[in-house]
Amino acid sequence: MRKIVKGKRLDFTIDDVNGIYGGHVGVLWEMLMGEEIHVGGEKETEILAERAGINQNTVILDICSALGGPARHLARKYGCKVKGLDATEKMVNEAIKRTGKEQLSHLVTYKLGNALDIPFKANTFDLVWGQDAWCYITDKERLIKEASRVLKNTGTIAFTDWIQTGTMTENEWEDLNSFMAFPFMETLDGYEEILIDTGFKIVEKEDLSDDFTEHCHIYQDRLRNELKDQIIGNYGEGLFKAADEGLDMWVRAAGEGKVGRGRLIGKKI
Numbered sequence: 001m002r003k004i005v006k007g008k009r010l011d012f013t014i015d016d017v018n019g020i021y022g023g024h025v026g027v028l029w030e031m032l033m034g035e036e037i038h039v040g041g042e043k044e045t046e047i048l049a050e051r052a053g054i055n056q057n058t059v060i061l062d063i064c065s066a067l068g069g070p071a072r073h074l075a076r077k078y079g080c081k082v083k084g085l086d087a088t089e090k091m092v093n094e095a096i097k098r099t100g101k102e103q104l105s106h107l108v109t110y111k112l113g114n115a116l117d118i119p120f121k122a123n124t125f126d127l128v129w130g131q132d133a134w135c136y137i138t139d140k141e142r143l144i145k146e147a148s149r150v151l152k153n154t155g156t157i158a159f160t161d162w163i164q165t166g167t168m169t170e171n172e173w174e175d176l177n178s179f180m181a182f183p184f185m186e187t188l189d190g191y192e193e194i195l196i197d198t199g200f201k202i203v204e205k206e207d208l209s210d211d212f213t214e215h216c217h218i219y220q221d222r223l224r225n226e227l228k229d230q231i232i233g234n235y236g237e238g239l240f241k242a243a244d245e246g247l248d249m250w251v252r253a254a255g256e257g258k259v260g261r262g263r264l265i266g267k268k269i
Helices: 014-021 024-033 041-052 069-078 089-101 140-150 170-180 188-198 209-226 228-235 237-255
Strands: 059-063 081-086 108-112 125-131 151-164 200-207 259-268
Touching: 014 024, 014 089, 024 209, 024 228, 024 237, 041 069, 041 125, 041 151, 041 259, 059 069, 059 140, 069 081, 069 089, 069 108, 069 125, 081 089, 089 108, 125 140, 140 151, 140 188, 151 188, 170 237, 188 200, 188 259, 209 228, 209 237, 209 259, 228 237, 237 259
Parallel strands: 059 081, 059 125, 081 108, 125 151
Antiparallel strands: 151 259, 200 259
């Protein structure tokens, strides 16, 4: 299964994502998920890094690097060089600041830019990396083509992402994507198809949706218990209510097998 209707997407753009992650909602996601801002945090970064074969000599491009949590994690653990690319200026500036505080600026650098027009030359990186962020990208095919362009021959692409895993009504599809400001979610099979069409050999394809469902419940419990008073006090009851209603919708959809998460690793051939 791929998308409900191939090519169907909501009218969210890079400016919408910038507005989200440059404001209170970006802060809220860090509160819920930690500074790596992806499901599973450091544990999942470790798994993806091990599967991708990262070592000290690996030169990595982290597409949609946000606050730079995974980039710093990889640099600390492996001593590798990482370039983070993100379209939100506030996120890039904060990533630079945090990286400097951790004295990792000699290994990790950041650039403000668009994932659909990657501002690096061809054959530059050993690995293109992404974690739970490409769901915001409006054109997944172009994203993967750009990733292939900047990868060296026999380079690796390794990423996780939020995906559509089951059939849903048009209203469910619109509500779920709208809450997150996703133009659309790809499916695991859809990503596999794009990778193969772009010239990648699939090394790993894994559905992580059971773990995704578990984490949705964890984030919901954290929102309603640990963080409720803090969010209302700092940002108002309206933001808390909107977050609670939206997250509850995602918890239900995950439990019904309609949304999830996947891991893919491919080798450029």
